[in-house]
Amino acid sequence: MIGHCGSVKLWSLAIALVGMLSLGSCATTVSRPAIPELSYKHLPSLNFAVAQIDFIENFVSPLQAPHVEHLFPTPIVQALKRWSNDRLRAVGGKDVMRVIVEDASAVAEELETNGDLEGWFTTEQAARVDARVQVRIEIVDENGRVKAYTSTEAERSRTTPENVTLNERDEIYNDLIMVLMNDFNASQEQGIRLYFQPYIN
Numbered sequence: 001m002i003g004h005c006g007s008v009k010l011w012s013l014a015i016a017l018v019g020m021l022s023l024g025s026c027a028t029t030v031s032r033p034a035i036p037e038l039s040y041k042h043l044p045s046l047n048f049a050v051a052q053i054d055f056i057e058n059f060v061s062p063l064q065a066p067h068v069e070h071l072f073p074t075p076i077v078q079a080l081k082r083w084s085n086d087r088l089r090a091v092g093g094k095d096v097m098r099v100i101v102e103d104a105s106a107v108a109e110e111l112e113t114n115g116d117l118e119g120w121f122t123t124e125q126a127a128r129v130d131a132r133v134q135v136r137i138e139i140v141d142e143n144g145r146v147k148a149y150t151s152t153e154a155e156r157s158r159t160t161p162e163n164v165t166l167n168e169r170d171e172i173y174n175d176l177i178m179v180l181m182n183d184f185n186a187s188q189e190q191g192i193r194l195y196f197q198p199y200i201n
Contacts (some may be wrong), residue, residue: 001166006140009183010179011178018057025159028056029119030101031106035074035170035171035174036174038074038079038082038088038177038178038181039082039086040082040083040086040185041086043086043087043185045086045088045091046073046087046088046089046189046192046200047091047194047200047201048089048090048091048093048095048097048139048196048199048200049086049091049093049095049199049200049201050090050091050092050094050122050139050199051088051090051092051093051094051095051096051099052061052090052096052097053084053088053089053097054097054098054099055081055084055085055098055099055101056099056100057077057100057101057104058100058101058102059077059101059102059103059104059105059111059186061075061077061105064197065108065180066107066108066190067105067106067107067108067130068106068107068108068129068173069104069105069106069112071169071173071175071193072106072173072177073170073173073174073177074174074177075103075104076104076105076106076131076133076180077101078185079135079177079181080099080101080104080181080184081186083181083184084099087185087189090165091185091201093199094121094141094142095137095140095141095142095147095199096140096141097139098136098137098138098139099135099137100135100136100137100138101133101134101135101136102134102135102136103133103153104130104132104133105131105132106129106130106131106132106173107129107130108127108128108129108160109128110126110140110158111124111125111126111127111128111129111159112123113126113162114153115120116154122175124161124162125158125159125160125161125162126159126160126161126162126164127159128157128158128159128160129155129158129159129160129172129173129175130156131155131156131157131174131177131180132153132154132155132159132180133152133153133154133155133181133184134151134152134153134185135151135152135182135188135191136149136150136151137151137191139171139196139199143159147181148196148198148199149195150188150191150192150194150195150196151191152176152184152187152188152191153182153186153187154181154183154187156176156179156180158173158175158176160172169184
């Protein structure tokens with residue numbers, strides 16, 4: 001009987017330990033805040049006398065360092081596709097518009113940090129992320145002949161501090177893509193209105 005009681009106590013202790021471990025694992029779960037959706041539906045659409053608009057991705061992410069565009073809450077190529085879907089409209093015609101993504105990259109470069117005593121008491125910037133887009137928009141006829149085109153490039157950079165958390169990194173990346181796409185949107189619309197005037201309805 002004594003041995004039996006001892007085994008019950010040990011079994012109860014094991015259950016208590018498992019429960020504590022389960023609670024501990026729940027407490028360490030990291031929740032990542034929702035990033036606002038990138039959208040251009042609040043801007044007026046640009047209507048073109050074309051039959052259709054094709055989105056062509058010539059840029060392929062290597063998906064490895066030093067490239068980090070695939071780690072963005074909204075990858076740059078997806079932001080460009082959303083811009084195309086939200087802003088460009090085909091309203092009828094014989095020609096075709098092509099939105100060609102030549103570059104949609106973000107590259108991280110490590111920065112030198114201060115390893116001495118002074119560096120222990122300051123938060124230094126550990127990396128710089130350079131993001132870039134290059135997009136060519138062209139209108140071609142049924143034979144593939146280019147009748148009009150515009151090409152736009154935009155570049156922006158941000159630095160990330162030491163020991164940055166995933167949430168902080170997402171916020172930095174999101175801020176970077178927002179300003180990059182704002183630059184691109186303004187420049188691309190200017191080029192469209194300048195070179196595509198005969199096709200704008």
